[in-house]
Amino acid sequence: MHRFREKYGIVLGVVRKTNMKSKKLRLKNRKGPLDGTQFLTHLNTTYNKLHKAYENAFWKSYMGDHSVDKKMQSAMEVRDEFRANADLKAETDQLITVSKGTIKARLKLWSHFFSLYQAPAHAATIKAKAGELDAKILAIQTSRKEGYTDPHIGKFLEASRNRMRFIMRTNPDESVRKACFDALESLPLETIDEYLEVIKLRNEYARALGFSDFYEYKARIDEDMSKEELFSIFEDIYQKTKYALADIRKLEESRPGLRKPWNFGYMMTGDFTKEEDQYFSFGDALERWGESFAALGVGFKGGSVTLDLIDRKGKHDNGFCHYPTLVTYKAGKRHPAACNIASNAVLGQIGGGMRETEVLFHEAGHAADRLNSMQPDACINHEYPPSTVSWAETHSMFMDTIFSSIEWKTRYAANERGETYPFELFKRRATAVYPLRPLGLMYIIFVVFFEKEVYETKDLNKDKLLEIARRLARKYLDYSEDTLNILNLPHLYSWESSAYYHGYGLAELGVHQWRAYFVKKYGYIVDNPKVGRELTKIWSYAMFYPAKKLVRMATGKPLSADAFIRNVTRSLPDIIRNAENSIARMKKVPRYAQKIDLDGKIRLVHGTKKIADNSRGFEAMAKKYRAWLKTITS
Numbered sequence: 075m076h077r078f079r080e081k082y083g084i085v086l087g088v089v090r091k092t093n094m095k096s097k098k099l100r101l102k103n104r105k106g107p108l109d110g111t112q113f114l115t116h117l118n119t120t121y122n123k124l125h126k127a128y129e130n131a132f133w134k135s136y137m138g139d140h141s142v143d144k145k146m147q148s149a150m151e152v153r154d155e156f157r158a159n160a161d162l163k164a165e166t167d168q169l170i171t172v173s174k175g176t177i178k179a180r181l182k183l184w185s186h187f188f189s190l191y192q193a194p195a196h197a198a199t200i201k202a203k204a205g206e207l208d209a210k211i212l213a214i215q216t217s218r219k220e221g222y223t224d225p226h227i228g229k230f231l232e233a234s235r236n237r238m239r240f241i242m243r244t245n246p247d248e249s250v251r252k253a254c255f256d257a258l259e260s261l262p263l264e265t266i267d268e269y270l271e272v273i274k275l276r277n278e279y280a281r282a283l284g285f286s287d288f289y290e291y292k293a294r295i296d297e298d299m300s301k302e303e304l305f306s307i308f309e310d311i312y313q314k315t316k317y318a319l320a321d322i323r324k325l326e327e328s329r330p331g332l333r334k335p336w337n338f339g340y341m342m343t344g345d346f347t348k349e350e351d352q353y354f355s356f357g358d359a360l361e362r363w364g365e366s367f368a369a370l371g372v373g374f375k376g377g378s379v380t381l382d383l384i385d386r387k388g389k390h391d392n393g394f395c396h397y398p399t400l401v402t403y404k405a406g407k408r409h410p411a412a413c414n415i416a417s418n419a420v421l422g423q424i425g426g427g428m429r430e431t432e433v434l435f436h437e438a439g440h441a442a443d444r445l446n447s448m449q450p451d452a453c454i455n456h457e458y459p460p461s462t463v464s465w466a467e468t469h470s471m472f473m474d475t476i477f478s479s480i481e482w483k484t485r486y487a488a489n490e491r492g493e494t495y496p497f498e499l500f501k502r503r504a505t506a507v508y509p510l511r512p513l514g515l516m517y518i519i520f521v522v523f524f525e526k527e528v529y530e531t532k533d534l535n536k537d538k539l540l541e542i543a544r545r546l547a548r549k550y551l552d553y554s555e556d557t558l559n560i561l562n563l564p565h566l567y568s569w570e571s572s573a574y575y576h577g578y579g580l581a582e583l584g585v586h587q588w589r590a591y592f593v594k595k596y597g598y599i600v601d602n603p604k605v606g607r608e609l610t611k612i613w614s615y616a617m618f619y620p621a622k623k624l625v626r627m628a629t630g631k632p633l634s635a636d637a638f639i640r641n642v643t644r645s646l647p648d649i650i651r652n653a654e655n656s657i658a659r660m661k662k663v664p665r666y667a668q669k670i671d672l673d674g675k676i677r678l679v680h681g682t683k684k685i686a687d688n689s690r691g692f693e694a695m696a697k698k699y700r701a702w703l704k705t706i707t708s
Contacts, residue, residue, distance in 0.1 A: 110173040113165070114180055114451070121452045122400055124153040129398035133414050135209075137681060138216060138388030143209045151202055154191070158198065163188035180451055183618070187453035187460060190295055197282040204275040204569060211265045211272070211567045216388045218264065222257035225249040235261070235391050235562060236418045243339040244347050244424040248331070255336035255557075262561030266536055269567065276569070277529060287529040292573035295459045297580070298620065304576055305526065308519045311579075311635055312550075315642065318512040319552045325509055326554075333554040342510060346503045347425040353487040353495045354428035356419055357703050360678075360696040361670070362486045363434050366476065367442070369666035371606035374674030376410035377401075377445035379438075382679050383430065384706075385418040392564040393417040393433045395440035395470075397457060401616075403450035410674075411455070413441045421707045432477050439473030440466065445674070446613035454617035458570070463577025465621040468584040469613070475585055481600045481656045485665070497657065504649055512642045515582055520550035521575040524560055529573065584625055586637035591629045598659045601666060669693070 108116070131146035156162070166185045173181055193201075221232040222241075226249070233241070238254040245251050262269075273288070280291035286301075293304050326332040332341050367373065378399070382389075399412035415437040419430040440457075443466065447455050457466055476482055483495040524546050531538055544556040551557075565571040592599050592608075599605050612628045625633045644652075670692035677687040678699050686698040 108169075110169045110177040110181055113169055114177065114184070117162070117166075117184055118402060118450070118452045121153075121156060122402055124149070124156055125400060125452065125456060126398050128153045129396055129414075132396065133398065135212070136390040136394075136416065137382060138386070138390075140213050140216070140388075143213065147202070147205050147209055150205060151198070154198065154201065157188065157191035158193050159188070160192060163192065183451055183460075184453050190459045193279075193283055197279050200275055200279045200282065201569070204272055204279065207268050207272045207275070208568055211268050212390070214265050214268075215261075215564075215567070216390065218261075220257070220261065222250075222253040225253050233257075234385055234387070234418075234420075236385050237420050237423065240420055240423045240425060240429075242336055244344055245340070246344070248337060251336040251340060258562055259558050262558055265567070266539065266561070269561075270534060270536065270539065272567070273528060273534060276572070289526050289529040289573045293576070296574050296577065297462050297464060298622075301526065305522070307583075307635065308515075308522055308576070308579060311515055311639070312519050314639055315512040315514075315516065318509060319516075321509045322513075322552065333552065335551075335553040335555055335557045335559065338553065342507060343503075346499075346506065347428070349499060350428060350495070350503075351424050352489040353483070354431055355490070356421065356427035356430055357700040358488075359427065359431040359434055360699060361693065362431065363438060364670040364672060364692050364696065365666050366435070366482065366486065366601070367438065367672055368668070368670045369601035369603070370476075370609070371603040372442050372446075372609055373672040374410070374441060374445040375401075375447075376673060377441075378410070378412035378675040378677070379415060379441055379445075380413070380677045380679060381415045381417070381434075382681070383415075383417040383419050383434070384680055385420050386681070389418065390416065390564065391418065393437055395437040397444050397455075400452050400455040401445070401447045401449065402452070408448070411445045411447070413445060415441060421703065432474055435473040435477040436470045439470035442473075442609070443469040443613050444616060446610055447616035448614040449616045449618055460620075461617045462621040463574045464580035464584065465617075465624055467577050467581035468588065468625075469609075471578070471581050471585045472588055472609075475589060476600055479600060479656070480653045481598070481660045484657055485600065485660060497653070500653060501650055504653075505646060508646050508649075511644075514642050515579055515638070516550050518575055518579040518582070520546055521560065521563065521565075522579065523550070525566070525573050525575065580633065583635050583638045584629070584633055586641050587625075587629045587631065587633065590637045590641075591631075598656065598663065600660060601663050 128146065128149040131142045131149050134142045135146050163185060166181055166188060170178055170181045170185060219232065220234055220238075221230055222238060223230050233254070235258065238258055241254045242251045245254075276288035280286070280288040283291060285291040285294065290301050293299050293301050297304065322333065329341055331337045393416055395413055395415045397411055397413045401411045402409045415434075417430055417433045417437065419433075420426045444455060444457065449455055454460060480497070480500050483500070484497060485494070487495040524542060527542050527546070528534065528539065531542065540558060543558050543560050547553060547557050547560065560566075563575075565575060589599065592602075592605050596602055596604055608628070612624065615624065615627075617624075619627070622633065625631075672692065675688065676692070676695065678685045678695065685702050686695045688695040
């Protein structure tokens with residue numbers, strides 16, 4: 075154990091950074107041996123501080139303050155050095171041999187954690203270079219001027235990527251949709267050289283660790299799966315659902331231009347998006363979300379939640395939930411966690427309210443997951459490995475399906491006149507988009523095979539990269555025109571979120587399986603506190619068990635695609651009939667009538683400006699936030 079103390083030293087887990095240039099972690103010296111309990115305390119205290127330092131800088135940077143980018147990079151490197159430290163792993167393993175019971179089990183968690191991050195010294199330099207490029211790409215993407223040229227007046231109109239995507243889905247003018255498409259196609263070219271270099275560095279890092287490429291590394295670390303195992307799952311789903319692409323081609327015969335990428339979303343769902351918009355005011359999103367969670371009986375276990383929900387220039391172009399403060403235990407007492415939630419609501423945009431309400435449910439699902447942990451160890455309370463992307467996304471996407479279900483819509487979604495979402499609209503929409511139903515995972519399959527090929531391609535250059543993007547878009551999306559839109563996906567440009575889109579696909583399988591389990595057991599999901607109790611129980615474990623075991627614990631079965639395939643290939647009459655039965659069942663469930671209490675401190679901000687909090691109640695917070703929204707849209 076002397077090796078750890080010589081290099082790091084210990085005093086109550088206090089981290090002291092003494093050499094910013096070398097970015098080495100230094101702790102004050104402590105004499106004498108450590109037992110397992112003391113060592114666990116030091117590991118948790120130290121790692122929690124390192125984790126928080128990085129996450130606080132990450133939040134500021136991703137909210138648009140890039141003055142902290144170097145600080146974020148430095149904090150990440152110090153955190154990563156701790157995670158990859160071989161001395162810590164050796165000392166952990168030695169203590170395992172002389173420990174018993176709970177202490178031994180906890181030390182094994184830390185040993186596994188350290189094992190996931192072991193790397194030769196030169197690999198850290200490679201990762202640092204990649205991280206600097208990630209930050210450079212982010213700075214370019216969040217500071218550049220984005221928008222499109224109006225085809226009617228020839229004037230450039232500023233618009234974020236989010237806004238242009240909304241326009242493509244909802245604007246009835248094809249020339250305007252095409253203008254947004256053209257603008258989006260050009261944006262990735264601005265950072266393509268940096269992206270190519272990042273891919274090269276990521277592969278170098280993975281090979282330094284003995285993996286064939288970066289995707290193999292991420293599949294093993296994030297999911298404990300080989301590429302062969304992982305991609306065989308998605309190839310099987312592709313083969314069983316690709317028939318729907320031919321159905322779309324037949325549909326195009328009666329809808330000319332349907333398969334043009336700037337037309338597809340609008341021509342399939344654009345009219346419905348307009349018709350549905352009145353039932354999903356973003357001003358009502360907070361209360362609907364709060365009531366839904368309260369009716370389920372789920373909350374944040376005393377934790378704190380900060381939400382920044384409105385799109386603005388410089389802000390990261392994707393919703394997310396991160397946890398700067400993790401659940402900790404001191405002297406046996408549990409201390410709650412905190413999370414930051416970001417979204418990009420485009421106010422006044424048709425379809426924006428519905429989209430952002432869904433994002434709110436999704437990210438709050440992430441928040442509820444880790445904030446409900448009852449585990450004392452930091453290494454299993456965060457969102458990074460050994461946490462798997464698929465298991466984390468199963469919780470958030472499960473909440474998505476509550477919001478998107480017809481029983482939720484007909485109960486919660488209402489327009490200004492108090493008229494609830496009509497079942498007749500659901501039937502018309504279900505009929506119109508039925509050909510799309512089997513393709514629910516096709517975009518995810520497209521992304522994972524794109525990244526797989528990108529990391530496997532030898533001597534990758536700009537021409538090869540663009541060819542891969544266009545060719546695979548034709549295969550998996552079957553548009554009639556080429557597109558590079560996949561290169562606008564934010565996940566590609568971050569070390570943590572690249573080569574992990576498969577997690578969303580595996581989560582989709584898990585969600586279908588979990589919903590089938592709940593429906594069979596209880597008959598319904600929305601506003602069911604029994605469902606909420608099971609969710610809270612499974613959240614309490616955090617990542618104490620491997621993801622595959624947690625899936626089996628939650629659903630009673632190992633993960634498979636069976637429930638997903640069965641659901642997306644159901645007949646239209648069966649879909650309508652099932653929806654009718656679900657609505658009828660909900661009539662027997664009383665509406666939640668108590669004050670909304672999600673057992674946590676909730677704060678709404680816009681950048682550095684605090685807008686509202688729930689110190690005087692959730693309803694008062696929602697009312698104040700709704701009033702503020704009017705001031706920025708009037």
